Amino acid sequence: MTDYPHLLRPLDLGFTTLPNRVIMGSMHTGLEDGSGPLDRLAAFFAERARGGVGLMVTGGYSPNEDGMFYPGACKLSTTEEALRHHTVTEAVHDAGGRIAVQLLHAGRYSDHPGAVSASALQAPIKRYRPRSLTDQDIRTTISDFARSAALAREAGYDGIEIMGNEGYLINQFLAPRTNHRTDDWGGTAENRRRLAVEIVRSCREAVGHDFIIIYRLSMLELVEDGQTWDEVVALAKEVEAAGATIMNTGIGWHEARVPTIVTSVPRAAFTAVTAKLRQHVGIPVVASNRINMPQVAEELLARGDADLVSMARPLLADPEWLAKAAAGRADEINTCIACNQACLDHTFTRTAASCLVNPRAGRETTLRLDPVRRVKRVAVVGAGPAGLSCAVSLAERGHEVELFEAADTIGGQFDIASRIPGKEEFAETIRYYRRRIESTGVTLHLNTRATADTLAAAGFDEVVVATGVVPRVPHIPGIDHPSVVSYVDVVRHGAPVGDRVAVIGAGGIGVDVSEFLTHNTSPTLDPQAWRAEWGIDIDAEDLRGGLVEPKPEPSPRQVYLLQRKTSRIGKDLGKTTGWVHRAVLRAKGVEQITGVSYERIDDAGMHISYGPGRERPQVLAVDTVVICAGQEPLRDLVDGLTERGITTHVIGGADVAAELDAKRAIEQGTRLAASI
Numbered sequence: 247m248t249d250y251p252h253l254l255r256p257l258d259l260g261f262t263t264l265p266n267r268v269i270m271g272s273m274h275t276g277l278e279d280g281s282g283p284l285d286r287l288a289a290f291f292a293e294r295a296r297g298g299v300g301l302m303v304t305g306g307y308s309p310n311e312d313g314m315f316y317p318g319a320c321k322l323s324t325t326e327e328a329l330r331h332h333t334v335t336e337a338v339h340d341a342g343g344r345i346a347v348q349l350l351h352a353g354r355y356s357d358h359p360g361a362v363s364a365s366a367l368q369a370p371i372k373r374y375r376p377r378s379l380t381d382q383d384i385r386t387t388i389s390d391f392a393r394s395a396a397l398a399r400e401a402g403y404d405g406i407e408i409m410g411n412e413g414y415l416i417n418q419f420l421a422p423r424t425n426h427r428t429d430d431w432g433g434t435a436e437n438r439r440r441l442a443v444e445i446v447r448s449c450r451e452a453v454g455h456d457f458i459i460i461y462r463l464s465m466l467e468l469v470e471d472g473q474t475w476d477e478v479v480a481l482a483k484e485v486e487a488a489g490a491t492i493m494n495t496g497i498g499w500h501e502a503r504v505p506t507i508v509t510s511v512p513r514a515a516f517t518a519v520t521a522k523l524r525q526h527v528g529i530p531v532v533a534s535n536r537i538n539m540p541q542v543a544e545e546l547l548a549r550g551d552a553d554l555v556s557m558a559r560p561l562l563a564d565p566e567w568l569a570k571a572a573a574g575r576a577d578e579i580n581t582c583i584a585c586n587q588a589c590l591d592h593t594f595t596r597t598a599a600s601c602l603v604n605p606r607a608g609r610e611t612t613l614r615l616d617p618v619r620r621v622k623r624v625a626v627v628g629a630g631p632a633g634l635s636c637a638v639s640l641a642e643r644g645h646e647v648e649l650f651e652a653a654d655t656i657g658g659q660f661d662i663a664s665r666i667p668g669k670e671e672f673a674e675t676i677r678y679y680r681r682r683i684e685s686t687g688v689t690l691h692l693n694t695r696a697t698a699d700t701l702a703a704a705g706f707d708e709v710v711v712a713t714g715v716v717p718r719v720p721h722i723p724g725i726d727h728p729s730v731v732s733y734v735d736v737v738r739h740g741a742p743v744g745d746r747v748a749v750i751g752a753g754g755i756g757v758d759v760s761e762f763l764t765h766n767t768s769p770t771l772d773p774q775a776w777r778a779e780w781g782i783d784i785d786a787e788d789l790r791g792g793l794v795e796p797k798p799e800p801s802p803r804q805v806y807l808l809q810r811k812t813s814r815i816g817k818d819l820g821k822t823t824g825w826v827h828r829a830v831l832r833a834k835g836v837e838q839i840t841g842v843s844y845e846r847i848d849d850a851g852m853h854i855s856y857g858p859g860r861e862r863p864q865v866l867a868v869d870t871v872v873i874c875a876g877q878e879p880l881r882d883l884v885d886g887l888t889e890r891g892i893t894t895h896v897i898g899g900a901d902v903a904a905e906l907d908a909k910r911a912i913e914q915g916t917r918l919a920a921s922i
């Protein structure tokens with residue numbers, strides 16, 4: 247008996263059978279690029295194959311030079327390139343898995359001057375204007391895809407995925423937004439979809455019938471002048487007839503201004519669209535986007551929304567996701583919290599991808615938690631992300647670990663983060679650590695503030711100080727006025743807040759707190775309500791791109807968000823998530839004032855001056871001032887421990903508070919644990 251009968255049911259494709267309904271979706275890890283050996287990529291995929299996923303898809307490989315993301319990015323167009331891939335395919339097959347290579351032509355999303363597209367229209371998010379492909383270029387591109395498909399088979403892959411969404415080349419031909427052609431490849435919907443269909447047909451001819459071809463369909467584009475629903479359905483039918491084995495579905499273009507995968511998007515927010523599509527095709531259909539836990543996947547499969555689920559980031563976060571679900575240990579899954587901080591944000595800044603909650607992702611060969619030779623008694627002080635990751639990793643290696651936490655719960659600052667609307671997923675990380683503390687045998691002491699004396703008396707071999715940070719209290723006259731509270735009081739302890747609020751400090755926490763203050767009490771976890779807020783209509787069949795007027799919920803209060811710098815607020819937030827936060831602040835009417843001098847706080851409110859020479863005085867008649875002015879490290883234990891001759895390590899915010907985030911804290915904790 248299993249809780250997930252639909253998820254764990256095999257799928258017979260005729261010539262091969264997938265053991266379950268999970269596809270690991272394509273993610274560019276950065277390990278694909280260059281011309282060196284692919285050992286690290288092979289180790290990355292092999293670890294996930296051992297975890298039991300049914301079929302994996304690699305990051306996108308271009309079928310030719312024009313379609314490469316950037317100079318030096320990966321492509322699969324020569325026998326020499328294909329030969330390198332045997333390392334990957336053999337490692338996966340030895341581990342009992344299956345793997346397909348994704349073929350992706352970036353079109354006008356390429357970052358090089360040789361970019362091409364359906365028409366010479368520059369993407370709003372890219373700096374090169376593409377050249378319009380000629381009829382002959384298009385025919386060559388189709389044969390390039392077919393050659394790559396044949397090379398994929400030679401390289402030992404079990405299939406290919408043809409990338410037809412997210413606004414890449416094939417999608418650029420499909421949508422009138424980017425296809426202004428008047429020849430056989432533009433104009434009518436039939437002409438616009440000709441490239442997609444011919445690519446599938448020629449790839450099928452190149453690989454024979456017993457090879458998986460997944461087509462990634464652009465199902466809902468979320469940009470103006472995208473395809474209509476009727477056009478999407480007609481395309482799906484023709485792609486099936488041309489020889490696709492599986493229809494994967496995708497949502498949104500990269501240039502869309504509606505979020506599709508960040509943590510504030512409710513789980514499975516788009517599977518209702520996949521359900522609509524499934525009625526029109528005979529091949530298995532895949533649902534994707536914000537599916538991260540087995541129960542979510544099981545429910546949508548049981549409802550008949552899809553035949554398979556595709557998850558990419560959740561398998562970065564936990565390579566054993568499937569095995570844990572199958573063994574009834576879903577509560578041990580290290581859940582992807584959709585933060586994008588170590589995966590997509592890295593990819594877009596050309597850094598190898600990893601994972602905030604699993605820093606071993608992409609580093610399987612270099613960051614290892616091998617069993618220890620000599621067991622030590624180690625105290626870890628502080629159960630925030632740094633201390634938690636360190637404690638459980640030390641215990642996993644075989645050390646005897648005691649974890650001390652002053653509060654009545656674990657999580658530290660991350661527990662506060664999980665209370666922000668749209669960051670509810672962060673609670674999963676705390677649940678994961680709570681469970682892992684139990685399974686690895688860490689002794690947890692809650693409500694226990696450790697001191698140098700108590701630690702010395704207990705005779706530990708080594709002590710890890712992970713005591714984190716304390717909020718900075720800025721020197722502003724009136725800072726002790728009763729209207730002033732810290733973000734910890736407001737978010738963790740529910741301190742009352744008035745109708746007009748000034749937030750001092752507009753870093754990540756100031757922005758989050760502004761979202762907290764401008765949300766009504768119930769967070770928008772319901773997909774339908776969330777779609778209305780962002781202006782998405784999944785039912786209107788003749789609507790191009792699925793966009794309607796957004797209807798954000800009005801804020802219950804007026805918030806002023808202040809900073810001293812003159813730079814744009816939110817500019818240092820994540821590359822792939824910052825724009826979402828900025829859009830929310832705008833939608834909620836948060837008044838953002840930069841270049842501020844804080845003069846004083848009194849009964850009249852917050853006195854500031856701002857403007858080029860700070861000459862413009864203003865009193866913000868607020869009834870509450872919330873301090874979000876950064877953090878200071880808390881390292882009061884360190885001197886006492888070193889004076890007593892105890893081997894002491896300092897990690898996380900206690901080490902360096904500036905630019906601290908949970909990615910650094912968890913990675914530092916894990917790396918230290920790997921070295922003791």
Ligand code: FAD
Nearest residue numbers: 628630631632652658659660663696714715898899907908
């Ligand atoms: P902390 O989280 O501060 O943990 C330290 C722990 O040590 C605390 O639990 C404390 O009680 C305990 N402690 C201190 N002294 C003692 C003692 N003597 N004995 C026992 N216990 C002690 N980061 C991101 O990466 N992404 C985000 O989206 C994000 N959003 C955030 C949103 C908010 C609202 C907040 C507040 C933070 C957010 N962060 C985010 C930051 C992230 O939570 C911190 O960077 C991270 O928690 C720091 O981890 P740490 O373990 O170093 O310290």
Ligand code: NAP
Nearest residue numbers: 720751752753754755756809810811874875876905906907
């Ligand atoms: P932060 O990003 O360093 O921001 C601190 C803010 O306080 C800044 O706006 C700063 O701007 C202001 N400030 C600093 N000293 C001040 C002083 N003496 N008086 C008045 N204002 C002062 O820190 P944070 O917002 O506390 O966030 C902590 C960490 O958590 C961040 O580094 C971030 O990485 C992480 N975090 C990440 C996210 C995310 O979405 N990825 C979300 C939340 C938090 P001025 O000096 O210009 O006024």
Ligand code: SF4
Nearest residue numbers: 582585586589601602
């Ligand atoms: Fe998920 Fe964040 Fe890890 Fe990316 S970095 S896989 S979004 S938890």
